[in-house]
Amino acid sequence: MLGAHPALPVGAGDDCAVCLLDHSEFDQVFTTDPVIENVHFIKGECPERIGNKAVGRVLSDIAAMGANPQWMLVNVVASPDQSFSELEKIYEGINALCARFGATVIGGDLAQGPCLELHIFGTGLLPSGSALLRSGAQPGDLILITGPLGCSISGKHLDFVPRVEEGIFLRKSNKVNAMMDISDGLATDLRHILKQSGVGAILDSEQIPKNGNLEQALFDGEDFELLFTVPADNVDSLILEWESEFSSSLSVIGEITTDKGILKVQRENELQTLATKAFEHFSGK
């Protein structure tokens, strides 16, 4: 039930919506994410970490388009007994991460409600037509990810640093066909790329960098790493450029196939097709 508009080349279904900026050489991307007490964090959690997570999710969506972060608005919902100093510390967490990536909090609202919630809206900018979408993967592309996956519940889901600089670097490389951030788990999120690009994929279980075991790397959520596809001929040079820019890891974990919508995992000499049902079971959703 979302809208269409001639100046809206990418609406719902990607990490951000992409809108044309008239009379400009830039496109503007828009995203929003909620962070809710006892859903996304436990009541009493360190407030700076809550702020980091709330704005980090938004910055990760902007990074997944390859865009430069721009403006942020923050809606806070809080119960009448909410501590003011806790709110200040949440804003400190928000502002620290924004400052790191050139984003600015320009407004928002405060309302009373049953529990603590943050709803952050963010915009980003990038050169016209350069947004990295989920729909661009091609058969033969290799599949790459930043950072290890899994077990983010042990702390990473609150303390992660969104891959903003990496996303901008990858967009500027002109070597990436499709990109998104991993928020719901590798298996679930890769399926979005497969569906929107009309392709399939084979993952090599040995090559997936893991915190924990394979199940956790495939199905845990909230890693906020970048998942992207690159034509095979470009991968070696991209990795060389990456290593001269970043100390963080970059892993080739599989390949895009013509097998529409089919996700397979190579595991100990066996090629298993990963059923959507299996994911639903594993993920507990």
Add this chain to the structure above:
Amino acid sequence: MLGAHPALPVGAGDDCAVCLLDHSEFDQVFTTDPVIENVHFIKGECPERIGNKAVGRVLSDIAAMGANPQWMLVNVVASPDQSFSELEKIYEGINALCARFGATVIGGDLAQGPCLELHIFGTGLLPSGSALLRSGAQPGDLILITGPLGCSISGKHLDFVPRVEEGIFLRKSNKVNAMMDISDGLATDLRHILKQSGVGAILDSEQIPKNGNLEQALFDGEDFELLFTVPADNVDSLILEWESEFSSSLSVIGEITTDKGILKVQRENELQTLATKAFEHFSGK
């Protein structure tokens, strides 16, 4: 704790933030408003009306700058037993009002929480430097409002039509010095203009168009009418132009004075100073 930026001429404290659009003849305005069950509407309320109110509040803020509405993002928080058809009807209410004013819903998110909430983020566009701010009122300006005030709780707070066309008309007239929308009651909101413009005001109780009595017109909230100030010499011609465009009422209700921060009400031959304390008592806040 909100940010500053060279491309942010107006940050927190007005109806919207105003941001420069580089290489363009336009400024972009940003705002966000929450609508929460049992705070802004009663549980079980007609869902189309909830949607109308949620996006109407955002459109009213954009109208109060004199801007043309542009993009909207919608965060929905709902409990696990939320009816899907109710959500569809909320979106129908949102989309109907957006369509009327050329706004487009381009994204959003859905999360689980304790009760139904909508957080809508919106942008608008206007020619560079033309936003109508709270800070522009001058001594000698007359004070005008659209529509009658008070008793919105009887239905208007859900069914109101934001004054988008009127806001654009007033901006284009080049006759308005300061403008905002009335969401917290005339007395409270006029004080924002007084504070930010460094002026005072005298209201004529007889001239305030009322739904209900004077107290209700001064202190009830959620009327979403436009409150603005116009140099006295321009008022007659503005009213003539208004009457050729709109059938809705426009009322001159008072005058801006040099009496910094002082709000007085002329009532039955008596000039009363309205204490902030009195307002707090009346408003029940």
